[in-house]
Amino acid sequence: AAYQRQxxxxxxxxxxxxxxxxxxxxxxxISSSEALRGLMQMLHKIQEEHAEISVADAKMPGAALMKEGQVASTLVxxxxxxxxxxxxxxxxxxxxALGFCHIQLSAAGDAGMLAALQSNL
Structure with a gap:
């Protein structure tokens, strides 16, 4: 079988x-655009699932929105x-393009990313 990222x-x-x-x-x-898109996809999925649960719970008589759902709605x-x-x-x-505002460009490779991280600590 061929290598496949998922x-x-x-x-x-x-x-x-x-x-x-x-x-x-x-x-x-973040080492690849694919990894970043995947991370955002997971966060969107969690957020959507919690929104669906919160809406369903809100329809129940006297029910308030779930606190966990409110937290999840801000994940993205x-x-x-x-x-x-x-x-x-x-x-x-x-x-x-995905809406990030605090982006630091490092040198390529693990050593470059580690050096950038260490310069911020």
């Missing part, structure tokens, strides 16, 4: 880890505000 399964643990990371102040090292915007380091101009362009 998104990780959105298990409860993966969902929780993403939400935890978005609540912390950290730098994200929270990610767009994160600080990211990318090793190539094309990845930076993808990030800008």
């Amino acid at each position: 998104l990780p399964e959105l298990t409860p643990a993966v969902r929780q880890r993403l939400q935890d990371l978005l609540r912390s102040e950290c730098w994200w090292l 915007a929270d990610m767009q505000r994160q600080q990211i380091i990318v090793p190539h101009v094309r990845i930076a362009e993808t990030a800008r």
Whole structure:
């Protein structure tokens, strides 16, 4: 079989880890446009699922919107505000197109990304 990239399964643990990371102040090292698009796709999916649950719950008599759903509804915007380091101009362009505003371009390769990260710590 040929090598194929795919998104990780959105298990409860993966969902929780993403939400935890978005609540912390950290730098994200993004090595490809495909990885960045995949991350955003996962966050959109979580956000949409929580919106559907919140709407369904809101239709129940006396029900309030779920607090977790309200948190999930900000995942995409929270990610767009994160600080990211990318090793190539094309990845930076993808990030800008996806709504990111804190993008740092590093030298190519692991050493370049590590040097950029260390300069921000």
